[in-house]
Amino acid sequence: MGGLAAPHFKSSNMFKPFETISRSSLLIMVALQVLFFLVLWQLSPGGLIPGPIQILDGLGQLLATRLLFDNLLASLVLTLKALVYSIVLTLLFSYLSVLPFFQPMAQFLVKCRYLTLTGLIFIFTLLTKDGGALKLSLLVFGIVPFFMTSFLSVIVRTPAQEFELCQTLGYSRWQTLYEVIIVGKADQVFEIVRQNFAIAWMMITMVEGLNMSEGGIGTLLIKYNKYNDLPHVLALQGVVFGLGLCFDYLLGLLRHWLFSYTNL
Amino acid sequence: MTAYTKNDVLLQAKDISLYYDDKCILRNIDFTVRDIVRPGLQQGQVVSLIGRSGIGKTQLFRVLSGLQKPSGGTITVRERKPVESGNGSIEVWRERPVRAGDMGVIFQNYYQFGWRTVRQSLLLAARKNPALAGKEEDAIREYAGRFDITDVLQRYPAQLSGGQQQRVSIIQQLLKGSNFLLLDEPFSGLDICVLDKVTELLLQVSLSDELKTLIIVSHDIATTVEISDTVFILGKESGKEGSTIIREIDLIERGLAWRHDLRQDKVFVDTLAEIKGCL
Ligand SMILES: Nc1ncnc2c1ncn2[C@@H]1O[C@H](COP(=O)(O)OP(=O)(O)O)[C@@H](O)[C@H]1O
Numbered sequence: 001m002g003g004l005a006a007p008h009f010k011s012s013n014m015f016k017p018f019e020t021i022s023r024s025s026l027l028i029m030v031a032l033q034v035l036f037f038l039v040l041w042q043l044s045p046g047g048l049i050p051g052p053i054q055i056l057d058g059l060g061q062l063l064a065t066r067l068l069f070d071n072l073l074a075s076l077v078l079t080l081k082a083l084v085y086s087i088v089l090t091l092l093f094s095y096l097s098v099l100p101f102f103q104p105m106a107q108f109l110v111k112c113r114y115l116t117l118t119g120l121i122f123i124f125t126l127l128t129k130d131g132g133a134l135k136l137s138l139l140v141f142g143i144v145p146f147f148m149t150s151f152l153s154v155i156v157r158t159p160a161q162e163f164e165l166c167q168t169l170g171y172s173r174w175q176t177l178y179e180v181i182i183v184g185k186a187d188q189v190f191e192i193v194r195q196n197f198a199i200a201w202m203m204i205t206m207v208e209g210l211n212m213s214e215g216g217i218g219t220l221l222i223k224y225n226k227y228n229d230l231p232h233v234l235a236l237q238g239v240v241f242g243l244g245l246c247f248d249y250l251l252g253l254l255r256h257w258l259f260s261y262t263n264l
Numbered sequence: 265m266t267a268y269t270k271n272d273v274l275l276q277a278k279d280i281s282l283y284y285d286d287k288c289i290l291r292n293i294d295f296t297v298r299d300i301v302r303p304g305l306q307q308g309q310v311v312s313l314i315g316r317s318g319i320g321k322t323q324l325f326r327v328l329s330g331l332q333k334p335s336g337g338t339i340t341v342r343e344r345k346p347v348e349s350g351n352g353s354i355e356v357w358r359e360r361p362v363r364a365g366d367m368g369v370i371f372q373n374y375y376q377f378g379w380r381t382v383r384q385s386l387l388l389a390a391r392k393n394p395a396l397a398g399k400e401e402d403a404i405r406e407y408a409g410r411f412d413i414t415d416v417l418q419r420y421p422a423q424l425s426g427g428q429q430q431r432v433s434i435i436q437q438l439l440k441g442s443n444f445l446l447l448d449e450p451f452s453g454l455d456i457c458v459l460d461k462v463t464e465l466l467l468q469v470s471l472s473d474e475l476k477t478l479i480i481v482s483h484d485i486a487t488t489v490e491i492s493d494t495v496f497i498l499g500k501e502s503g504k505e506g507s508t509i510i511r512e513i514d515l516i517e518r519g520l521a522w523r524h525d526l527r528q529d530k531v532f533v534d535t536l537a538e539i540k541g542c543l
Binding site for chain 1: 330369379
């Protein structure tokens with residue numbers, strides 16, 4: 001494992017199939033590539049498209065006021081709320097899906113991925129009491145089918161051995177459900193949330209455009225878009241991107257911390 | 265010759281057959297396992313099913329364990345059952361079809377729940393055993409000490425060696441308390457030192473209770489014959505589809521059971537040759 005042991009940068013390894021490179025090499029490589037890309041971007045004649053320095057400038061202006069912070073907070077709170085509701089609903093319907101009676105409903109929810117939200121906005125408006133509830137219910141309705149799809153496939157892919165061990169230990173069906181699906185798959189629930197968090201994060205900017213009264217990063221984006229203020233739009237885009245990555249990382253950490261056996 | 269008698273039937277397979285679609289895998293499988301009684305000893309039973317690879321051992325194993333329903337025939341086990349009588353509860357013997365959960369099953373890959381530590385897995389099994397109620401932790405500590413896994417009780421299965429996993433699986437099924445232990449290829453993939461330990465351990469288990477019955481499915485003839493009292497050979501009869509028991513060898517009659525110094529014995533060598541000839 002020469003590639004792992006050697007901490008120094010060796011460019012010849014970068015082009016070897018299946019070669020593992022050290023963490024520091026990786027960081028140097030990523031930094032260089034990002035830098036190269038940014039320089040290229042700045043130097044290229046973009047016309048209307050702002051370069052990195054202008055975007056950084058825009059970000060500075062955003063950070064100078066409370067505007068960004070307040071709107072981000074509004075978006076985050078809404079996303080987290082939607083996630084909590086979605087997780088609860090997903091788990092409920094997924095656990096129930098092992099009972100034949102609830103199979104059709106679970107399958108229907110999974111298929112709801114193919115429903116486009118835009119056409120349902122009016123119905124949701126009629127069904128909800130205010131803008132906040134509208135946004136939340138749209139988000140949850142958008143997220144749950146994706147969570148369910150992932151989680152049901154985890155359940156379906158349960159190795160027969162897990163059930164057989166339960167059988168040989170004399171577990172009842174309910175005990176088996178508890179052990180294999182509820183306890184045994186808890187770590188995977190985290191992984192699913194992590195992988196599908198992007199969907200929630202992507203949808204948030206969309207639903208916030210529907211109801212601007214409560215603000216949010218989506219509202220900000222739409223405002224700046226209207227004035228063709230591209231440096232600010234792209235700065236916001238960068239913030240959304242960075243926060244998404246942050247969440248991805250944090251959820252990963254949390255999973256390893258809560259379910260230490262997933263590190264093995 | 266050691267004094268012994270074969271008494272009650274503990275397990276009976278009657279005319280077992282197994283088909284997949286129209287393909288016959290097993291047919292007309294009949295055998296019984298009787299309680300071997302030796303004066304002054306708690307002598308359990310060690311029965312083995314030997315056959316070459318692909319003959320249907322695993323399928324028979326699954327049928328015996330109750331995990332696979334046979335296409336025809338029945339497996340009955342004998343168990344003590346408390347019944348209410350006029351003056352309190354008494355225990356009577358009764359026979360009934362095998363169910364998944366009756367047998368302690370030790371799978372070939374020693375599968376354990378990846379999300380449970382060894383201690384948790386053992387505790388879950390011990391809680392299934394009414395005889396251990398309230399003493400689960402003590403029982404685990406005792407078995408762990410005896411089988412040398414005390415150090416790994418807090419670990420997850422992925423952190424154990426193959427030998428440790430096997431011992432955990434065996435202890436788990438012992439804690440569960442069923443009299444039957446079914447082992448699928450318990451000797452495969454073990455090096456010589458571990459192999460001796462495992463055979464020693466299985467013999468120890470077979471001597472722990474009069475009714476303990478080990479059923480070993482294996483293709484390692486020598487090791488299996490060394491620790492068994494009876495061998496059933498699974499094979500095919502010419503012109504017939506599906507495997508069945510083609511021979512039963514009573515190793516006690518041949519003076520080969522319950523001994524340690526078999527490898528050089530002429531009868532042992534001849535018996536191995538005989539079994540090989542059947543495969
Ligand atoms: N699910 C199945 N469907 C059809 N045939 C099977 C199935 N499982 C096993 N078999 C067949 O049963 C036979 C016996 O297999 P197995 O019991 O695994 O053999 P052994 O354990 O003796 O090596 C093989 O010929 C195999 O192809």
